[in-house]
Amino acid sequence: MEARSTSLKRLKFGKLKVVRRRLLQQYEQQPFVSCLAGFYSCRWKRYQRERTEPGKCCCSLRECMFFPLLVAAFCFSLVFLYTWGEGKNDYNSFDWYNYGNLGYWFLWSLVILIVAAVLFAYISLLLVLAMCLLAEGQRLYLHWSHKIGTFLVLGFSIACLFALSILWRDHRKTVRLSFQVTAPYLHIGAIAIMVLLAWPVAFHAIRADKKVTQMIILGPYLAILLFLFLIPLGMYSPCIREMGTLGPKPALIGHRGAPMLAPENTEMSFLKTIEHGGDGLETDVAISYDGVPFLMHDDTLRRTTNIAEVYPNDAGKAASFFSWDALQKLNAGKWFLKVLWLHNSVRSFVQSVAPGFQHTMGRKAPIEDLLKHNIVKLNLVYTDMSSEDIRKYAAANITTNFYVVNEPWLYSLAWCSGAHSVTTNAVHLLKDLSQPLFLMTPQQYSIMWILTDMTSAFLITLIFVLQWRREKNFSCCPAEDSNSMIENGSSYNKFKTELSNMPAVLA
8 A cells, every 4th residue: 555655656746747847848938938929919918828739720710811911011021122122223213203203302212212121120020920939839919000010011012012013114124133143142041031930830730630731831831942942953143154254344434424422414523433443434415505515414404403593484494495605604514525426317427427437326236237337336224234145246346335333233243244334323332343243153152052952951850850859748748637737727836836745755
């Protein structure tokens, strides 16, 4: 009888140790979980939260329906932030567009970038909190204020992407060009996100009580992971090339001088271009009412001169409607430059008069037509950049210039693609580049790709093993006994009472 009593006491003490471990696991994590649930759900107290039971859904039906919207808001805000961030090269054109419609100058492009970054940071924080709560086995409940914020982020991102697709269609070409230099690094970022997602995916897949549920959780995750592992096989970048195959650095043509350092189309702006080592100058010429050429890009004089002060009633009049005497009274420079601007219809006449005169065209055309008209240089918008076309024209001794290239990544792409020159507002920045950004050999990229895939595969496998061992340790005692004791409102008091009697049990 005494031996039986001793064995019961030992069994009871063993169960107490299990319950103690589970209780400590529940209560020791509360500060961390409290912060997660507090920021995500505004539920700062323990009794307001619920743990996900094995085999059960991680949230209610309403939350299950809203969670995809949270993920969609994250994806759309990320796409817009990347799209707008990579379009920095054209911010000046965007601000000009708004200036033409609103009548005053403001850096709207920078405002949109800041708003997009703040909204993306906000929605990313919500998603990270959700992933952490899922990894801790907590049921999700997004506070109503965050749901409103999610709708605002989603609506803003979709509206901006739609507006870009309608008003700025060429911007899509810029994004496609950016992929040629950023794709290897976007691949690493996507792999890192999949590694972070492995923790909640492994937690819920291992706790699922049905094979079908496990396949629903693991199937899409593994499919996306396999796609990311193999996607470098289809990547192309002109900046991934063998050593010694990089062409000379493209010449830098100052776009209206150096408008980042001095007022555009002014003598000071041209001198700044020369000072910083520019290889040439580009400007715009208009003809005054009495036939005098002068430097001016805009149709009107409002943006670049003080016409509103000198001729306030004529501020909206076209620049060519002013006489040279009237123009000299404005604060817009004191020089003129005689430039011959040719229309295609008079090219044959100029060629007959001056056979050695070199011509430039502003669009792509068949090589035969270009050679026929003695065209030796193409002046193309940068969105028409193609390494294949550049090589084709170069073989026929036709050089290519791309405008307006201000960003280092875009200049690097032009360099790697073989462009002969670029027109830029940022001679002072691009002149300091000693080699293209993102330049690497195929061997270096292969090593980076293989190491990324192997490291991520190891980490994901390790996460799944740790989650499996964790759940195996939790199931060391019958779930009914331990869960009933933990879920009971007086479980902690029972634990304290029985723990205080341990010396008697040991005795």
